[in-house]
Amino acid sequence: MHTLEVFLLLIVAASASLSPDLHPLSDEYIARINSIQTTWEAAKNFHIEDWDRVKKIASGTWKTPDSIKRVDKVDDASESVPESFDARDAWPECVEFIGQIRDQSACGACWAFAAAEAMSDRLCIHSNGTVRKYISAEDLSSCCDYCGDGCNGGIPYNAWAYWEDSGIVSGGLYQSNQGCKDFSLAPCEHHSGTDSKVSCEDLTGYNTPECVRSCYDTSIDYESDLTYGQEPIFLWDEKQIQLEIYKNGPVEAGFTVFEDFLSYKSGIYQPTTEKMVGGHAVKIIGWGEEDGVKYWLIVNSWNSDWGTDGYVKFIRGEDSCGIESEVTAALPRVYKKQRKLDALRPNTGEHQCHVKTIRHFYWFHLQMPRSSPNMKYLGAVLLLVATASATPVANLHPLSDEYIAHINSIQNTWKAGKTFDVEEWDRVKRIASGAWKKPVSVQLDRNVHDESRDIPESFDSREAWPQCAEFIGQIRDQSSCGACWAFAAAEAMSDRICIHSNGTVRKHVSSEDLNSCCLYCGDGCDGGYPYEAWYYWQKTGIVTGGLYESNQGCKDYSLEPCEHHTTGNRVACSELEFNTPRCVKSCYDSSIDYQQDLTFGQTVREFTNEKQIQLEILSNGPVEAGFTVYEDFLTYKSGVYQPTTRNVVGGHAVKIIGWGVEKGVKYWLIANSWNTDWGTDGYVKFIRGVDSGGLESEVVASLPKF
Structure with a gap:
C-alpha cells in the first residue's frame, strides 16, 4: 500500500523556512536549523545516503479515515493535573516497560511499535506490576491486515481495535527472548557516528514479516499467550490527553514529520520548516515545562542513538504537527476473549497453503458467540449451501x-x-x-x-x-x-x-x-x-x-x-x-x-x-x-x-x-x-x-x- 495519506495539519513555530537547495540531512541544513530558533538543538542523526530508508521509517502512520466511528473519551476537564508528569516516576514498578526504547529497524511500522509499547506499559500498570509482558510489535504489524500495510505504514487506531478483537501475543526486541514473537528484523546502522550495528544498505529483506500464528519460542503456546484490550478511545486535546496518561498510562500519538525533526537532538522540538516527510507514531509518557515552553515527553522507536537517548520533548498545547489531534489508547482486559480459531484452519494436506494467506482476504464468516460481536478475524464460511456434501478431493489442482x-x-x-x-x-x-x-x-x-x-x-x-x-x-x-x-x-x-x-x-x-x-x-x-x-x-x-x-x-x-x-x-x-x-x-x-x-x-x-x-x-x-x-x-x-x-x-x-x-x-x-x-x-x-x-x-x- 505504499505511502498513504499523512497528517495534513501544518502548524509551524517559525515563519522562516530552510533553504530549498539544502539536503535535509546535511550539515548545512542542521546549522541552519540551529541558527533560526533557540528551543532545541539539531545534530546529525542520519547519513545522507540513508535518505530513502529514513523516509520510510518516518512515513509509517496514516490518518484515521473519517468513516471510522471512533469512541471519543471525555474526562471532566475540571480535574486538575500536575504541572509535570513522568509515567516512569508514577509507576516505578513498570519503568522497564515504560522507559524501553525499541528499534523498528528499517521497517515503517511505527504505528505498531508505539501501540505495542503503550499496551505493554498498560498491562503492567493496570495489573500493579504483576503482568509483565512485552506486547509483540511483530505479531501486530504482520497479522493485522486491516491496520494497514505492515512495514509500509498503518492506522494507529486500528492497531488498538485489533488488540480488542483479535488479541496480540508477547514479544520484545530483536533476539531478546522476551516472549512468543520477538521482532525478527535486525537493527541496522541508519544513524550517523555510532557504527555499532551493521549498515542498513548491507541488508535486504526489510519487508513485512509473514503472519504466522505460532510462537517463535516453541515452548510458548500462541493461543494461551494472547493478551486483549478493551474498546479503543480517541483523544483530541491537551487536557484530555494529560488526564488519560495521568490515570491510565502512556498513549499513542500520530503527527506530521517535517524534515527538521529527523535531526532533533535535545531541547523542545517545534518545526522550522513546512516541508513534510510523512506521518509518524510515537508513545507519549508525560509532560513538563522548560524555560517557559510546555512540552510532551515522548518515546520514539528509532533506537537510543536518535534524539536524547531515544526520547524527544515536543512542544505542547499548540497541536503542532497534529500531535494532539489523533491520540489513541485502550485499557487492557483482565480476561481473554473466547475464540474458535480451529475453524479457521483447513485440514492437513495440499490446501494447507491457505493458512498463511487467509488473513488477507475479505468475506470469511465465522460463527462467533454473542460474547464476541466485534470479531474481525477472517475465517472460512462454515455454512456451505450446496446440493452435495462431497467436496473435491484434496490432491486435484483446482484448475485441472x-x-x-x-x-x-x-x-x-x-x-x-x-x-x-x-x-x-x-x-x-x-x-x-x-x-x-x-x-x-x-x-x-x-x-x-x-x-x-x-x-x-x-x-x-x-x-x-x-x-x-x-x-x-x-x-x-x-x-x-x-x-x-x-x-x-x-x-x-x-x-x-x-x-x-x-x-x-x-x-x-x-x-x-x-x-x-x-x-x-x-x-x-x-x-x-x-x-x-x-x-x-x-x-x-x-x-x-x-x-x-x-x-x-x-x-x-x-x-x-x-x-x-x-x-x-x-x-x-x-x-x-x-x-x-x-x-x-x-x-x-x-x-x-x-x-x-x-x-x-x-x-x-x-x-x-x-x-x-x-x-x-x-x-x-x-x-x-x-x-x-x-x-x-x-x-x-x-x-x-x-x-x-x-x-x-x-x-x-x-x-x-x-x-x-x-x-x-x-x-x-x-x-x-x-x-x-x-x-x-x-x-x-x-x-x-x-x-x-x-x-x-x-x-x-x-x-x-x-
Missing part, C-alpha cells in the same frame, strides 16, 4: 480437468468449465483476492428501505433502464491486478450516474483513478475495501475513464488485458508487469481538465439482507458486493452457482445488477470483471437468499451527486 469433472459430478445447478490454465494459478489467486472485509469499527447507514414494498420475482437493471444498458451491461477487465474492489465500485457508480440523470449524464467512472489514488482504500492491485471506494467518491471524487485504450474519459485503465483464460487472442499475462499504477492528478487525455471532470457520490450505505439489497437495486440501480471465493468458483461457466468446497482462495468484489429464479433456485445476476471469456460472457448467476459466501452480508452503494 479432473477437478472440473468432479464438480460437475456432485451437483446439477451449475456447470463448471475450463476458464484458467493451471500455470496461471498464482495470477488467478491475485485477481480472486482483491476485496477486504470492512472493520467492525466502521459503522455505515444501514438497511434504509421499507421492506413492506412489493418486489418482482425477477429484475434486470439493463431492462429497467434501457437508456443505460451500455453502462450496466459492460464487462470490464481488471487484467492481472487484484483491484476488483475498485472495478465493481466504478462500474456501479457509472450505472448510477446514468440512471439518476435519466440517461443524460453518460460517464464511465475511472477504476484507474480510484485504484491508484485512493490510498486509504487499501493496496491498489493487491486489494482494498469496497466501502472505502464509495467513501472516496463522496469525499474526494473520481474522474472518468473506461477500458484499456478506450478513450472513454480522463483516465482509461492503463493495464493491458492479458490472456489468463485458456483461449484467446491477448498477450500472455506472464509477459507483462502488473503493479498498481502511479497516482497522477491529471488526465491522460490532455484535452480534459482533471478537476472539472471529477464526479462525486453522496452518503455511503450498506445493505445486509436479501430484501434490502433487492429494494436498493430496484430503487437506485446496481450495487457492489464482496464474497468469499472458493476454488470451484474459478471454473464457473453457467447455471446457478453455489459452492461445493470449503477451500478458500480469497475475497472478491462484484456488481449485482438483478435477480431471478432458475429451475426453482433463486439467484443474483452478477457482472464480474474478469472479461467476457469467463463465466457466461462475463456474468454469473449466484445463489440467492442464503448469504452464500457472505455475498449478502455487506453490500455497499451510494447515490451520485450532481
